[in-house]
Structures are given as structure tokens and as C-alpha cells.
Amino acid sequence: MLAAALATLALAGVTTARPAASVCADGVTTVNNPQCCFWANVRDRFINEIFLGVCQENVHSLVRIAFHDAIGFSLTDPSKGGGADGSIIMFGDTELNFHANEGIDFITAFLQPFADTVGVTYGDAIQFGAAVGLSLCPGAPTIPAFVGRPNATMAAPDLTVPEPFDDPDKIFARMADAGFTPVELIHLLASHSIADQAGVDPEPQVLGAPFDSTPFSFDSQVFLEVLFEGILFPGSGPNPGELMSPLPGEFRLQSDKRFSLHNETACAWQENALSQSAMASNFQTAFTKLSLLGHDQNSLLDCSELIAQAPPATASQGFFPAGKTMEDLEIGCDAEAFPTTLVTQAGQPTMIPPVDVQDIAFGN
Numbered sequence: 594m595l596a597a598a599l600a601t602l603a604l605a606g607v608t609t610a611r612p613a614a615s616v617c618a619d620g621v622t623t624v625n626n627p628q629c630c631f632w633a634n635v636r637d638r639f640i641n642e643i644f645l646g647v648c649q650e651n652v653h654s655l656v657r658i659a660f661h662d663a664i665g666f667s668l669t670d671p672s673k674g675g676g677a678d679g680s681i682i683m684f685g686d687t688e689l690n691f692h693a694n695e696g697i698d699f700i701t702a703f704l705q706p707f708a709d710t711v712g713v714t715y716g717d718a719i720q721f722g723a724a725v726g727l728s729l730c731p732g733a734p735t736i737p738a739f740v741g742r743p744n745a746t747m748a749a750p751d752l753t754v755p756e757p758f759d760d761p762d763k764i765f766a767r768m769a770d771a772g773f774t775p776v777e778l779i780h781l782l783a784s785h786s787i788a789d790q791a792g793v794d795p796e797p798q799v800l801g802a803p804f805d806s807t808p809f810s811f812d813s814q815v816f817l818e819v820l821f822e823g824i825l826f827p828g829s830g831p832n833p834g835e836l837m838s839p840l841p842g843e844f845r846l847q848s849d850k851r852f853s854l855h856n857e858t859a860c861a862w863q864e865n866a867l868s869q870s871a872m873a874s875n876f877q878t879a880f881t882k883l884s885l886l887g888h889d890q891n892s893l894l895d896c897s898e899l900i901a902q903a904p905p906a907t908a909s910q911g912f913f914p915a916g917k918t919m920e921d922l923e924i925g926c927d928a929e930a931f932p933t934t935l936v937t938q939a940g941q942p943t944m945i946p947p948v949d950v951q952d953i954a955f956g957n
């Protein structure tokens with residue numbers, strides 16, 4: 594009866610209650626919360642001036658700095674930093690000298706002048722920018738966008754950011770100190786699906802060498818490809834924190850490989866390898882938590898309505914790159930059988946191309 598009445602109302606053009614949309618000063622943008630108009634402009638400037646509308650190097654960089662800034666936090670020790678507060682930029686003279694932050698100066702060189710120009714705090718520029726950037730990556734989940742983080746008041750100390758040469762148990766302890774379980778860490782590592790390196794091996798031929806064969810798509814390939822047996826160093830390796838990779842041009846972090854085989858994380862790793870949708874949803878929860886470290890969500894403004902749904906993943910299920918089969922896998926999860934249904938790409942193995950730097954005005 595009620596359904597029939599609602600259907601009649603709908604046919605008559607009567608809509609049920611929703612927040613009234615407001616038109617922003619530009620006369621075009623509509624928002625439910627007028628306080629988000631300012632942020633709609635910041636979003637558009639991020640997309641047009643920083644990311645150039647694509648999920649490439651500058652999105653990748655924003656997601657990396659989002660982690661390095663936020664993880665300067667401890668549940669019990671306030672001297673470890675204020676979490677997602679932008680201290681990595683505000684106190685860059687200190688934090689950018691830490692070994693684990695190698696290469697972050699590349700990001701801050703454009704993000705700091707951008708944040709100053711649009712008039713937002715560094716903490717917001719980092720976390721809001723990461724949410725906007727991820728919306729450009731096929732397969733990525735929608736990350737809620739909370740804004741209003743105050744400026745950082747202190748630098749985070751050294752050694753809050755894990756290194757790829759650290760023992761897994763050392764990394765788990767650091768993440769636990771910040772409130773993350775080993776499985777939540779694996780969920781965060783979906784970010785390595787859109788990642789490459791420049792500092793572990795600084796040789797020019799591996800500048801931008803990605804961690805999987807699909808660095809512009811937020812898909813489960815990185816979890817699958819880390820399971821392959823390593824057969825080569827793509828550059829000058831071995832370097833500290835590097836292990837042999839399975840494909841020419843691809844780069845492998847020691848920490849990723851060790852997590853994929855560790856008894857506390859191997860099954861979470863395999864779950865992400867086998868399900869793009871689980872991977873995306875796991876990441877959404879863990880990354881939202883990361884972006885709020887050091888803040889009370891209720892004290893922030895929720896402008897999640899500004900974040901678009903990313904395009905769907907190009908491959909909803911992982912695939913074996915040409916030349917790879919089940920025989921090449923090193924499985925660490927005993928609890929779940931690895932299915933034999935994944936398809937191998939046709940053709941000969943090819944070199945994985947590097948991720949190029951983007952040419953933008955900020956920082957140049």
C-alpha cells in the first residue's frame with residue numbers, strides 16, 4: 594500500500610525529502626552543505642592543476658605523503674606527532690631529512706605552494722588531496738573527505754614511518770602503536786597498486802619503476818604479482834629494502850614480499866589478490882581511519898559529497914601477466930586454497946614501463 598502510494602507520488606513528480614541543494618557562488622556547482630562550496634573549488638583546482646585529470650604520478654605522490662604525514666602518531670606517546678596534521682610540510686625542515694621520507698620533497702615542492710595559494714592547511718591539503726586524487730583512479734573506493742584540520746604544532750620525530758628493509762614484526766609494532774593491526778596494514782597497502790619507486794634504487798633506468806604492471810589502476814594486481822617468485826633486479830639491485838622482482842621493469846619492496854608470506858598477513862594478502870572489490874572496500878575503511886589520525890571526526894566538516902565515484906577497475910579480477918602461471922606463485926596462506934581460474938595474458942612477457950613525472954606549474 595505504502596509502496597504504491599510512493600510510486601504514485603514519484604510518477605506525479607513529487608520527490609521525497611532530501612537536503613536542499615545550494616548553488617555555489619560560481620553559479621554552477623551545487624552542494625548540499627553550502628560550507629563545502631569553498632572545497633568544491635579546491636577539488637577542481639586539485640584535479641585541473643595538480644593531477645591534470647589523471648591517476649598518475651601526482652595522485653600516487655599524494656597518497657604516499659598522506660601515509661607518511663598521518664603515521665606520525667601514537668595511541669600512547671604524544672611526542673610521536675599529531676597524526677594527519679600536515680607536520681611533514683609545516684616542519685619539513687625536520688621531517689624531510691628523515692631517511693624514510695626520501696623523495697617526499699618532490700611532493701611538497703608542488704603541494705606546499707598549492708596549499709598556500711588556495712588557502713588551506715597542510716593537513717587538509719594532504720588528506721583532501723588524496724581523496725580527490727583517488728577518485729581519478731579506476732577501481733578506487735570513494736574516500737570520505739573531512740576538512741578543518743588545524744595547523745600542526747610540532748614535528749613528528751624520526752622513525753615513525755616504516756622502511757622496506759625493516760623486519761615485518763618491527764613494522765607491525767610501529768603500526769600497532771598508531772592503532773593499526775597487521776591486517777589493516779595490508780589493507781592500506783592497496784595503495785601500492787598505484788605506486789612506483791625512485792629512491793630505493795636511484796639508478797635512472799628504474800626511476801618510476803612500478804610495483805605492479807598496472808600502476809594507473811587501483812586493482813589487485815600488486816597483491817597478485819608480489820606472490821610471483823622473484824627472478825631479476827630491474828636496476829642496480831640488490832638495494833636495502835629491495836628483493837628480486839618477477840617482471841622486467843617492475844620493482845619489488847622486501848616488506849611487501851615478506852608480508853605476503855608472513856603467517857599474520859598472508860591470508861589478508863591473498864584475499865586482496867583475489868578480490869578487487871574486497872581490496873577496495875578494505876582500503877576505504879583503513880584509509881579513512883588513517884586520514885583522521887589525531888582528530889575527532891565530529892570536529893571536522895564532512896565534504897564527502899564532493900568526492901566523485903572513481904571509474905570501475907579495468908580488470909575486476911587479477912590476471913597472470915604474459916608468461917606467468919600458477920607454477921610461479923609462492924603461496925603463504927595455508928587456510929584458503931588458491932583458485933586455478935585466473936587467466937594468463939596472451940603474448941610474450943613485456944617490459945613494464947616506468948611512471949613518468951607530470952609537468953605542472955606549481956613548484957616549477
Ligand code: HEM
Binds near residue numbers: 695781784785788
Ligand atoms: C610497511 C609499510 C610501507 C613501506 C615499508 C613502504 C615503502 C615504500 C617505498 C620504499 C616506496 C618507494 C618510494 C620511492 O622510492 O620513491 C613507497 C611508495 C609508495 N607508497 Fe609505500 N610503504 C608502506 C606503506 C604504505 C602505505 C600504508 C601507503 C598509503 C596508504 C603507501 C603509499 C605509497 C604510495 C602511493 C607510493 C608511490 C609513490 C609514488 O609513486 O610517487 N605506502 N612505499
